[in-house]
Amino acid sequence: MNFSETLTFGGLFEFSPDSKYFAINRSSNLNIYQIKTTELVFSFPLLDIPSQILWSPNSELILAVCQKKNTLQLFSCINRDWNGRIVMSPTGISRVFWTPDSYHVGVVTDFNLRVSIWNLCDMIVYHIKNPKFEDKGLSFNSDGKFMLLAERSECKDYIGIYFTGDWSVVNHFAIDGIDIEDAFWANDTTIIIIDSCVTYQLLIYSPLGYLVARHRPYDNGLGIKSYSLSANGVFLSVGSYDQSARIFSKISWRFLTEFEHKTEGLNQNVHVYKEEEYKEGFTDEKLYSRFVVQNTPQKLPSIKVPKDKPNPPIGVGACEWSCNSAYLATRNGNFYIDNNPNVVWIWKMNDLSLSTILIETQNLKNFEWSPKSLHLVFCTGTGRMFFWGSEGASVCEVPLESKDFKVNKVKWSPDGSCIFACDKTRFMIGYPKFDILEAPNENYF
Incomplete structure (x- = not known):
């Protein structure tokens, strides 16, 4: 893999949707770079250090949130002379979002x-009025004509459907739940409601307000912890505190199967890769890393977590689908600490079984599938990035000149041509050598 030079930034980084540019903050400046050359193209002065930067869906405009100033600043990557400003004082700014048409900016005010x-x-x-959340419970349907908003009024939860042409209300209905945690479009005809984590309850509604399906696999236990829709629109994965990921069909909204994260009694057909550190020669003190194929272990490495404390670090805390929905990657618990803090589970959907287990020496930080190929990248806070694909697992060391660079986060560009890797104050762009631009060959649906 080839790498760009190491650059410093203030902690904010965003790829443009068309994968031509990336934006970072550096002090009170917003800098725009070309992805292929990492050449600085634009530098826009800001009123203050931004708390968020957002590209418009058409990649023509970029927005910076100066939360301390209660101000949004907008700039154009087509016309350098154009800029705009939205002042939200005294209501404050809690969340900012673009609408799909790139002509509207939405702001959730303080205290919702x-x-x-x-x-x-x-x-x-x-x-x-009355949005329930600042960071969720708001989404748009496939063509962007309707917005869904989870609302809270008079101690009850509601769903509002709004027409984005004039922002008039199309429908407004109450939800038969305890205290909903999230709501979003599954497709243009159904809405998914995630109920409170104190009980497992998945609700499916139509935009007209009719309850289509209700799922409660068990009672008297903590419920839903993570969830993700497959890219092909066929599956919904739901991770729960009982250490299982349940798969539901988006066609009939029936329960299909349950992926149990067992630490013992694994199937012999499961591929197991374990990271191993080693030294090259007697004088070289640098530790290198590689994956070693293991026999199916009798028991996976795990730690005992306290179950008598609030929000216990147990359960399936992350579910991520591959770009063609052929594989599902899961994480058993929160990042940084959980039952299996250094294990990635990969499940294959053609036969609904566990395909691969990846065991790391350090705890996982994050993982992400390529948007254009069957490659999963993940990191562990070391000077390495790790990859898994249908051909196997591999390790990529960051350049030696980047001393003490610890990869704490990885992120693919929208076209899958490069990877953003960062530590606390520095970042670099990696350009994989494998052909990631071809359409995936595997597609079972």
């Missing part, structure tokens, strides 16, 4: 008082 939606063409502003 309302959602303000600004039209960038004529600067008309629309207000929607």
Whole structure:
């Protein structure tokens, strides 16, 4: 893998949706670079250190949130002379989002008082009261014509459906749940409701307000911890505190199978890769790393976690689908600490079975599938990146000149051509040599 030079930044990084640029913050400046050459293209001055940067869906505009100033600053990557500013004082800023048409900016105010939606063409502003969340419970359908918003009013949960043409309400209905945690579109005809984690309850509603399905696999236990829709629109994976990932069909909304994260009694057909550190020669003090194929272990490495404390670090805390929905990668617990803090589980959907287990020497930080091929990248806070694909597992060392560079986060570009890797204050761009731009050969659906 080839790498760019190491650059410093202030902690914010975003690829443009068209994969031509990436944006970072450096002090009170917003810098735009070309992805292929890492050449600085634009540098925009800001009022303060930004708390968030967001590209518009068409990649023409970029927005910086100066939360301390209660101000949004907008810049154009097509016309350098164009810029805009939205001042939200005194309501404050809790969350900012773009609408799919790239002509509206939405702002959730402090204390979730309302959602303000600004039209960038004529600067008309629309207000929607009582959003329940600041960072979830808001999504758009496939063509962007309708917005779903989870709302809380008079101690009850509601779903509001709004037409994005004039932001008028299309439907508004109450939810038969305890205290919903999230709501989002499954497709244009169904809505997924995640109920409170104190009980396992998955609710499926139609936009008209009818309850389509309800799933409660068990009672008297903590419920849903993570969830993810497959890329091909066929499956919904739901990770729970009982250390299982349940798969539901998006066609009939029936339960299909349960992936149990057992530490003992693994199938002999499971491929197991274990990271091993070694030294080259007697004088070289640097530790290198490689994956070694293991016999199916009798028991996976795990730690005992306290179950008598709030929010215990147990259960399936991450579910990520491959780009063609042929594989599901899971993490048994929260990142940094859990039952199996250094294990990645990969399940294959053609026969609904466990395919691969990857055992690391250090705890996992994050993992992410390529958006264009069957390659999973993950990191453990060391000077390495790890890959898994249908051909096997591999280790990639960061360049030697990048001393003390610890990879704490990895992220693919939208076109899958490169990978962002960062530590606390530095980052670099990796350019994989394998052909990641071809369409995946495996597609079972």
